Amino acid sequence: MSLYKQDKRQVCESCFDYIFIEMVHYFNDIDNSTDKEKELKSSKLEQMGYLTGQSLAERLTGDRSRFTDNLDVIKFVCKDFWSTIFKKQVDNLKTNHKGTYVLTDNNFKWFSKMSSNSGQEDFKKEVLPYLSFPCGIIRGVLSNLGINCTVLADVNPPNQCIFQIKTVKS
């Protein structure tokens, strides 16, 4: 499934990798920012992801039959959406059937080129800002498909990512 069917536009992966790195730098690398400012910046990144996700949802679901329930939408995110954005499917999907879904990706593509000299805990701290944008994308996709939710992410070095989706009753 290609993103731009009409004119077969493509995105250079390396260019995207660089812009992704710079985006996070732009919002996080200002030394004298307080914790509050940092939070504000990560929410800005999240908002950028949200808008991206909204338009992706519109484009990617054009040829699909109608979704029957929330699980159907989550399955779409795990399979079609994930393979479009991250070139692979989610490795594990867990749910408690009460509105919480846990998506595990054992080899998160956007982190595949990252490593750190410091220990595991420090690496986690360094890598967390990079998760706001993908979290926002997932929230945007789901919200445009009718699921209001919050998305939290965690990372297990080297590059296993766990996204926790909690749906909010509207």
Place this chain on the structure above:
Amino acid sequence: MSLTAINTLTKISCVAVIGKMNNPMFIKNYSNEVDELKFHYLANISCDLIEAKITQSKYNDSYLGLLYIMEDLAVYGYLTNTKIKIIIILTISINPVKDMEMKQIFKKVHAVYSNLISNPFYDPDSRNITSSSFIKGIDNIVNTSFQNDVTPS
């Protein structure tokens, strides 16, 4: 204009895009004979019909087909997975309209809408679509549709 002259050619008379909350975002009149208010009214009726249709499992495709016919206007509906309703009103002729053809037109309209959403300068909270490239895109679809219709002598 005589009645026979109107009815020999199928053409799109109106294209409407209705938002998630059943708010009309875009309604454009392409007909010279029909008052715009009538299209607002027809589009509103369609919202309820679409809601009723999607509860039936046989309509699990985005394309919902012919919703109803009123006088010489045929109303077709399409519901995207993101709950955007697209309504196309045709002035019908004696030539039958093929479902496949309508489906293609709806897909094109949806593609133009997707492009609008992807525009970073578009405000998703705005109530009306005023983007010139969107309007141009829709105009283009309307002008190129039903070109192959043969006018019977």
